[in-house]
Amino acid sequence: MSGQKPLPRIDDDTRAYWAGLARGELLLQHCRDCGHVQFYQRAMCGRCLSASLEHRPASGRGTIYSFSTVHRPPSPEFKDDVPYTVVLVELAEGPRMISALVETPPETVRIGQPVEIVYDRVSPEITFPRFRRADAAKAG
């Protein structure tokens, strides 16, 4: 990865999320009132609006719900990265998230493949949650 990528601006809604990633945990919010599990991080439950939310580490496992391999970089900072594969991951806990695959040749990617999280530390504050195929060894 090269160049100055867009870095997230952390705010009160997301501080705990980025702190979790920095120590190697993907946090999901669990609503203590209705049980809803949500991604992304909010100060209230997206289902019942309760503010009583608890951060719990996710398993870091999921499956590829969809993907697209980017050949034309969205901005010069991504020029050295193409082709890279953006994935819509369905986490084992239910929510989906956008990420990018690492260590995975684009031509081997299929919907439904199991993936696991890789913590990509880019600064003391920011660690990006990326994914790799969990069955990569078997797939060769």
Next chain:
Amino acid sequence: MRSFKGQVAIVGVGETAVGKVPGRSALWFNAEATRLALEDAGIDKSQVDGLVTAPSFVAPFPRMSVAVSEYLGIQPTFSNTLNVSGATAAASVNVAAAAIHAGLADTVVVCCGDNMLSGLTRDLAVKALIESRDPQYEAPFGLLVATTFALTAQRHMAEYGTTPEQLARVAVVTRGHALKKPGAHMTAPITVEDVLASKLITTPYHMLDCALVSDGGAAFVLTAAERARDLRKKPVYLLGGGESYTQEHIFCAESITTTGAAISSRRAYAMAGVGPGDIDVAGIYDCFTGTVIMMLEDLGFCKKGEGGPFVEAGQITHGGRIPINTHGGMLSYAHPGLPGGFFHIVEMVRQLRGEAGERQVAGAELTLCHSLGGGFATNATIILGTEANG
């Protein structure tokens, strides 16, 4: 339920030159399209008391609708700069009609213009698009807006067996339409092989699966139905409108292969009292080829999952079940950013007036226009007809 069915009509349409139109400002594209639409309607600018437009990428005026009315030398009493991404086109017709029906204005100009091709470099244009994604959860992963749509197409292919050739066919058919539309940005015929051989952008989309980057502007004039009957052109009545805003982030979408278009169109059909089988010709927002296939399904023109074979069977052109984008759409006519979806509405008005020349769908009386944006975050549908009672 309250309804503006048949209460408001489009009485004038205008569009500037499109494609590469260097040297002009975003304001000019708005104002020139408006001038042409007023001329078409036979209405003097002094009668315009409402103006709705969308922001420009190139000239980010904080009050674009006010900047446009000042440029035109008018002082409206209703003004709105609307931005629901690509859905702004049909949504702004709904807003203008609601304002007229509610008595906030009598004659509303809806316009949109931008110079994404000449005013922004291609790289800046793409950068502007990526920056429209969430800076914490999407943009860091290099998610183009195109990639958001590509994710939906990829899933559609996996769920329903839609093929790259079927996607490509959408581009080929609408290019054929553009060849019959004077002034279209793209003027060379293409084949399925050409589409598949064009550069990969974000799989499964190749360059020719993607909408253009153009300059251009379009405008319509709307007024109350009772007033419309005395004007120069045959009125085109707004019979139904519906919108849907299901999520902001693609990862929050319940489904990425069935979209809010199913909701917005259901609402529009219900207001108009018609169904997909009644529609003669349609304008469908075509930012990508796969988008069109999914919309044919969600708008009810074919069953879910059958969009690919439907296109392959020749159903989206003259002689088929539902000719769409007879001007060539954003894939081949013009896509200056937010104005992209406005040209579909101009074209559908011309179809209902019988002014579409060799592109004319014989006997067209009822049309649907659907616009959408943000990876199906936003959807808006309108239904137009030649008779106020539909």
